[in-house]
Amino acid sequence: MHNVRKVVDDLYWVGASEKRIALFENIHPLENGVSYNAYVLLDEKTVLFDTADWTVGRQFLENVDYVLNGRPLDYVVINHMEPDHAASIEEIILRHPDVKVVSTEKAFMMMHQFNFPVNDNFVQVKAGDSMSFGKHNVVFVDAPMVHWPEAMVTFDTTNGVLFSADAFGSFKSLDGARFADEVDFKNDWLDEARRYYTNIVGKYGPQVMELLKKAGTIDIKVICPLHGPIWRQDLGWIIDKYVHWATYQPEEKGVLVVYASMYGNTEAAAHILAAKLVEKGMTNIKMYDVSKTHMSYLISEVFKYSHLALLSCTYNLGIFPPMEDFLRDMQRLNLQKRVCAVVENGSWAPQAGSKMIEMLQDMKQMTVLNEQVSVLSSVNKMTESELDDLAESIIESMGQEYKY
Ligand code: FEO
Numbered sequence: 001m002h003n004v005r006k007v008v009d010d011l012y013w014v015g016a017s018e019k020r021i022a023l024f025e026n027i028h029p030l031e032n033g034v035s036y037n038a039y040v041l042l043d044e045k046t047v048l049f050d051t052a053d054w055t056v057g058r059q060f061l062e063n064v065d066y067v068l069n070g071r072p073l074d075y076v077v078i079n080h081m082e083p084d085h086a087a088s089i090e091e092i093i094l095r096h097p098d099v100k101v102v103s104t105e106k107a108f109m110m111m112h113q114f115n116f117p118v119n120d121n122f123v124q125v126k127a128g129d130s131m132s133f134g135k136h137n138v139v140f141v142d143a144p145m146v147h148w149p150e151a152m153v154t155f156d157t158t159n160g161v162l163f164s165a166d167a168f169g170s171f172k173s174l175d176g177a178r179f180a181d182e183v184d185f186k187n188d189w190l191d192e193a194r195r196y197y198t199n200i201v202g203k204y205g206p207q208v209m210e211l212l213k214k215a216g217t218i219d220i221k222v223i224c225p226l227h228g229p230i231w232r233q234d235l236g237w238i239i240d241k242y243v244h245w246a247t248y249q250p251e252e253k254g255v256l257v258v259y260a261s262m263y264g265n266t267e268a269a270a271h272i273l274a275a276k277l278v279e280k281g282m283t284n285i286k287m288y289d290v291s292k293t294h295m296s297y298l299i300s301e302v303f304k305y306s307h308l309a310l311l312s313c314t315y316n317l318g319i320f321p322p323m324e325d326f327l328r329d330m331q332r333l334n335l336q337k338r339v340c341a342v343v344e345n346g347s348w349a350p351q352a353g354s355k356m357i358e359m360l361q362d363m364k365q366m367t368v369l370n371e372q373v374s375v376l377s378s379v380n381k382m383t384e385s386e387l388d389d390l391a392e393s394i395i396e397s398m399g400q401e402y403k404y
Contacts, residue, residue: 002066003059005178007230008159008222010136012040014048014063016056017173024171025084028199028296032192033173036060036084037226039163040067041156044134045074048099049154049163050226051088060088061095072096075123075133078103079143079165080151081110085226089116102131104142106150127152141214143167145207147200153211160221167211168238170228171196180229180238190241193228195300197245202303202333208246212239248336248364250306253398254284255341258298259311260291260320260352265378266313266345269387272379273309273343276391282398290322295329302330307339307394310356314346319355327359336364339397341390345375369393 005013019033036052038060046068052060064073073096078086081103089111093099101111101122111118125131127142136158143151147166154163170193177183185193201208223231223238231238244251257274261267267289274285286301290312302308312323319327340360344353353372360366371390375383 002062004063004067007039007178007224008161008232010042011159011161011224012042012067013178013224013230014038014040014060014067015052016059016063017175018056019173021055025200028171028195029294030171032171034171035174035227037224037228037230038064038085039224040064041133041136042067042071043136046071047133048073048076048092049224050079050085050165051076051092053084054087057088057091061091064092073099075100075102075131077138077154077163078107078111079154079163080148080226081107081114082148082166083114086111086114086116089118093117104140104150104152107152110150125152130157141211143207143211145204146211147204153215155218155220157218160219162215162218162220162223164223164225166201166226167208168223168228168231168242169193169196169225172228174229178230179233180231181233183229185229189228191300193238193241194245194303195296196227197242198299198303198333199296202245202299202335205246205248205334208242212242212246215239245303248303248334250338251304252284252306254286254305255282255307255309255394256298256301256305257285257287257309257311258290258293258323258326259287260313260323261289261311261345262313262315262320266311266343266375269343269345269373269375269379269383270309270311272384273311273341273387273391276388277394280391280395282395290320290326295326298326299329299333299335302335302338305338307341307397309341309343309394310360311343312345312352312356314344314350314352317349317351319352319359323352323356324359327356331359331363334364336366339367339369339394341369341371341394343373343375343387343390345377347377350374350376367397369397
């Protein structure tokens with residue numbers, strides 16, 4: 001049975017949501033599912049913008065058939081070739097053998113690599129090219145590395161709709177809604193939108209900024225992403241979030257406390273530090289046990305907050321492995337511009353602190369506070385006082401010295 005929604009005149013959402021998949025890209029947990037969006041334009045020509053993951057293939061195909069209502073499909077525009085969107089191309093071509101596939105040179109190369117049966121019926125486009133489907137004219141804008149190198153976005157100059165590919169997407173199934181103004185995005189979606197962006201595209205901030213610059217020159221009225229809700233209101237609000245994430249500017253002044261603790265003593269140090277911060281007036285604090293939190297959530301949080309406190313026990317004369325993984329992931333995703341506090345613990349040769357600092361200093365524009373604390377097994381009077389100094393230093397650094 002079909003499940004479609006009109007977006008604007010002539011344009012229909014034909015995607016699908018699901019909650020069965022446990023891991024996105026087989027790595028990031030999906031506690032609340034995900035949507036795969038695709039869109040059909042009914043003009044003199046019929047146009048499908050992207051396809052859907054094969055896991056929702058049947059629903060997607062029923063939706064396309066329903067909207068086409070017997071008309072042949074003339075074009076399928078592929079903005080992004082990752083299989084969560086492109087996996088159903090083959091079935092679309094089999095059902096509509098005369099359909100013309102429209103995409104970039106790199107995308108066609110990938111279609112061949114993935115063994116999709118694209119024959120001579122294709123239109124290769126590049127940045128700045130345009131096409132007319134009747135009343136609707138579109139222009140293609142390249143978007144390399146947002147999130148793969150072949151990616152592009154398509155702008156309908158007739159109605160101001162931007163088909164934004166992975167940009168402005170989010171984890172979570174749509175649960176009946178289709179538009180961001182139909183959900184409480186700030187409270188129910190923002191964390192998942194950030195977790196999606198930072199883990200999937202976070203490494204490519206400069207490329208995202210390039211795309212945002214290009215987008216700034218066109219009059220966008222509606223943003224149709226490939227995941228998550230469609231934006232037809234408050235476009236400036238979500239674009240501002242993207243500018244923060246893409247330029248690695250924190251969204252909020254606050255402290256993310258992440259600790260690695262084997263027997264609870266480093267955890268106790270984390271609680272003492274957090275309590276001192278709250279006593280001194282900083283209440284915007286989030287605390288996580290690195291061993292019990294999936295990396296994708298920590299990455300999302302570290303993109304959000306201005307300050308990062310890392311507390312790690314020493315393990316095999318190095319950083320506790322899950323903490324090292326977190327630092328490595330921050331490096332991989334190009335995280336920058338945070339103020340960091342470091343606390344180590346060790347019972348005979350504490351080493352985690354200097355090694356965490358090395359890793360932080362390998363990232364761009366990271367400030368490591370001078371007040372470091374080295375706990376010997378458990379916090380004593382002296383290290384409790386040093387934690388107090390560290391909390392004071394964090395609070396001081398929230399002032400004029402670091403501007404967000
Ligand atoms: Fe949702 Fe890069 O694919």
